[in-house]
Amino acid sequence: GGRRSFLLTGRSSKEEADAAEVKAAIAAQPWMPRPAFPSAHFVSALDVSVVCDHTVYPALGVPPQLLPSMTPVREMGVYAPAVLANPVDPASNKFAPLNGTFTTVGLHVRLQVVPPSRFVLTNVMSASLRSLEASSSGSMKKELDDVSRLVTETPVWLLATTMAVSVLHLWLDTLAIKSDIEFWAQASSLRGLSVATLAAQAASEAI
Known part of the structure; x- marks a missing residue:
């Protein structure tokens, strides 16, 4: 009765059988927490912001906040307007789970023209929210979700x-x-x- 080892695990057949029994016993317990697996979600809202800016900038005088989003057309000496899709991460109520109960999903698209100042402010707030979410490790998820909903769903004049x-x-x-x-x-x-x-x-x- 020699002991036979598995090449991948390095454990004997008896150790493998014991491990299988332990796994089966754990799976049979209804009170044991089940691992949470990520599921696919569909963002039901799309906010598209087009930056309206007629300012003539010198070649080396473009504000650094606008430079990454500008697309220059060098042959004509002009630049295309910056277009942002969901500049602030949508709130959790905008995510619809994709499962067997959904046959159709709706998408609400909002197109708006914003000035450069609003564009810069939105980028700064979005970067701050992402930084807070990364540093809080999920503990401030609800608070950040409320802030995101406030920024995306409240008119500028009301803010x-x-x-x-x-x-x-x-x-x-x-x-x-x-x-x-x-x-x-x-x-x-x-x-x-x-x-x-x-x-x-x-x-x-x-x-």
Whole structure:
């Protein structure tokens, strides 16, 4: 009764049989977690942005943020407009799984013309989101997904208005704290209220 070894594994037939029994026992346990396999998904939204820029740049004066996306036509001395497809990674709700339950899939294409400033801002935000996703190792997936949805689904004017209101709110809060400190620094007793502080707080709450 010699022991026979497998060339690929270097283990004997008895060791192989024991390993097979262990695998079968693990597979029979319903509580054991099953490995997650990647599945194919279809992106149901495609945002195509065309950069509208009529600026005449010198040969060595092209902004570095625009240079990788520009296609110069040297014979004519012009450049083709930059075209971006999904500059920001789509949110998870835009991914449709491809399996036997789907017979058809829909694709929503949005074509928009953006200025160079919006193009640069989008590229910077996209690079920041990818960097955060890589450094967080998946722990901030939901937060990054919310930011991606906010950037891709919210109009620019609404984002600008929200930012302006936030800055104004912060400025009024700072003004209220400053007025409060000045009032109590000059007060001779603990009685009284700062009218300027109350006005700033009321304006901040109204906003």
